[in-house]
Amino acid sequence: MNNLFSLNSSTAVVTGASRGLGKAMALALAQAGADVVCSSSREGGCSETVAAIKKMGVQAWDIPANLSKRNEMEAFAATVLEKVGEVHILVNNAGTITRHPADEYPLEEWDLVVQVNLSAVFQLCQLFGKPMIARKAGKIINTASLLTFSGGITVPAYAASKHGVAGITKALANEWAVHNIQVNAIAPGYFRTNNTQALQDNPARNEQIQGRIPAGRWGNPEDLGGAAVFLASKASNYVNGHILTVDGGWMAR
Numbered sequence: 623m624n625n626l627f628s629l630n631s632s633t634a635v636v637t638g639a640s641r642g643l644g645k646a647m648a649l650a651l652a653q654a655g656a657d658v659v660c661s662s663s664r665e666g667g668c669s670e671t672v673a674a675i676k677k678m679g680v681q682a683w684d685i686p687a688n689l690s691k692r693n694e695m696e697a698f699a700a701t702v703l704e705k706v707g708e709v710h711i712l713v714n715n716a717g718t719i720t721r722h723p724a725d726e727y728p729l730e731e732w733d734l735v736v737q738v739n740l741s742a743v744f745q746l747c748q749l750f751g752k753p754m755i756a757r758k759a760g761k762i763i764n765t766a767s768l769l770t771f772s773g774g775i776t777v778p779a780y781a782a783s784k785h786g787v788a789g790i791t792k793a794l795a796n797e798w799a800v801h802n803i804q805v806n807a808i809a810p811g812y813f814r815t816n817n818t819q820a821l822q823d824n825p826a827r828n829e830q831i832q833g834r835i836p837a838g839r840w841g842n843p844e845d846l847g848g849a850a851v852f853l854a855s856k857a858s859n860y861v862n863g864h865i866l867t868v869d870g871g872w873m874a875r
Contacts, residue, residue, distance in 0.1 A: 623730060623802045625768070626855060626856055626857040627654060627749060627851055627852065627855045627857050628655050628855065629651055629652060629654040629655040629656035629711070629851065629855060630689065630709040631655075631658065632655070632656045632657070632711055632737050632854070633641055633657045633658070633659070633706045633707070633708060633709055633710055634648070634651045634656045634657070634658045634659065634707050634709070634710065634711035634713060634799065635658075635659040635661065635702055635711070635712050635713065635714050635750065636648040636651070636658060636659070636660055636713040636853065637661045637662075637687065637689065637713065637714055637716035637746070638661070638662060638663065638715040638716030638717060638765075639662060639668050639671050639715070639813075640660070640661035640662035640668045640670075640671060641669040641816065642813075642815035642816060642817070642843055643715060643765065643810060643813060643843050643846050644662075644673045644713070644715040644716065645660075645668075646843035646844050646845075647658050647713055647763075647846055647847060647850040647854050648668075648671050648675065648713075648716060649671070649674060649675065649844075649847065649850070650844075650846075650847025650851050651711065651713075651850060651851060651854055652675040652678050652680050653678060653681065653847075653851075654754075654825050654851045654854070654855065655680065656680065656710075656711065656854070657680050657681035657682065657706065658675055658680070658682050658683075659682075659683045659685055659702050659705075659706060659709070660672050660675070660682060660683065660684050660685070661685050661686060661687045661716070662686060662687075662874070663685055663686060663687070663688050663689065663690075663716070664717070664841070665686050665694075666684060666686075667684070667686060668684040669684055670688075670754075671684075672684045672778075683702075683705055683706070685698065685701055685702055685705070686698075687716075689737070689738045689742035690715070690734055690737055690738050690742075692737065692741065692742070692745065695742060695745045695746060695749060695851040696749065699746070699749035699750060701781050702750075702840065703715055703753070705722070708753065708757070709750050709753070709754075709760075710754075710759070710761065711760075711761045711762075711763070711854045712747065712750045712751075712760070712761070712762045712763070713763045713765075713850065713854075714742075714743040714745065714746055714747070714762070714763070714764045714787075715722075715765040716738065716742070717730040717738060717739045717765060717780075717783075717817070718734065718735055718738045718739065719735065719777060719780045719817050720734075720735060720777075720779070720780075721776045721777055721820070722776055722823035723776055724778045727778055727779065728832060728871075730780065732778075732779045733778035735780055735783055736779055736782065736783050736786075738783075738785065739780065739783035739786075739787065739788060740782075740783040740786040740790070743764055743783055743787060743790060744790050747762055747764075747790065747794055747805070750762075751794070753800065754798075754801070755798065755801045757804065757830060758801050758802050759801075759802050760798075760801075760802075760803040760804075761803070761804050761853065761854050761855075761858075762794065762803065762804070762805040762806070763806055763807065763808060763850060763853045763854060764787050764790065764805070764806070764807040765782070765787070765807065765808055765810070765863050766784055766787045766788055766791070766807040767784040767787075767809055767810065768809060768810075768867070768869060768872060768873070769784045769785075769811070770784045770785055770787060770788045770807075770809050770813055770865060771809070771873065777799065787807060788807060788865050791805055791806060791807040791863060791865065792863045795862040795863030796863065799862045799863075802812075802859075804853070804858055804861060804862045805862060805863065806861060806862065806863065806864045806865070806866065807864070807865045807866065808849050808850065808853065808865075808866050808867075808868055809865050809866065809867045809868070809869070810841065810842055810844065810846060810868055810869065811835065811867065811868060811869025811870050811872045811873075812831050812832075812835065812840050812841060812869070812872065813840060813841040813842065813845070813846070814821065814840045814841070814842060814843070815832050815843065818840075822840070826837060834872060834875055835869070835870040835871060835872050835875075836870060836871030836872075836874065837870030837871055838870075839870065840870075841868070841869070841870055844866060845868065846868055849866055849868050853866065
């Protein structure tokens with residue numbers, strides 16, 4: 623049974639792996655046996671993640687990618703494929719968020735959030751998906767959000783982008799399942815990360831959020847590792863186009 627979740631002889635790419643949820647998923651994949659390409663927006667940004675992975679006895683690389691620059695995506699993919707040969711698992715985790723009332727939301731920030739959270743996800747799926755199609759095997763995991771299912775307040779670009787991530791996930795699953803490629807998404811609940819720091823620091827909102835979570839606590843990044851390993855492994859070979867919530871029960875309330 624344990625072999626169902628083994629990632630031995632697999633190579634994964636994880637964006638946004640310098641900290642938080644991306645780092646936790648990269649470490650979990652490595653613990654399951656995968657070699658991992660760790661990416662963030664700056665040179666050396668994933669050095670701590672890479673060092674931790676190498677201590678597990680598998681390989682790791684720190685290859686930066688500025689997802690806000692569409693013209694850099696092809697070079698990033700080419701560099702990764704040149705270094706590692708084949709990519710078996712793609713985790714599109716990197717994301718950004720800004721907060722403004724909708725009627726005042728700066729369009730340049732809209733463009734940035736949609737580019738990083740949505741357009742770059744699709745482009746990386748294309749770039750790494752084509753070799754998967756040719757090989758007739760692959761796993762793609764996109765990071766959605768609870769705001770894939772609701773609109774939130776003062777985060778219209780983020781909500782729109784995360785709704786789009788669900789659409790891309792389902793659309794690619796429809797087209798690529800025949801090629802033995804599983805495309806799924808994880809929708810994290812309220813986790814203690816930099817992206818949610820403003821909510822954690824707001825006493826009223828923090829109490830409201832924690833009070834609604836049946837588990838009675840915010841998620842910690844390592845709580846996401848098992849879901850990532852499941853969707854990256856052969857245990858999920860008949861799971862496709864699914865948005866898996868990891869939320870302590872938030873959506874059930």
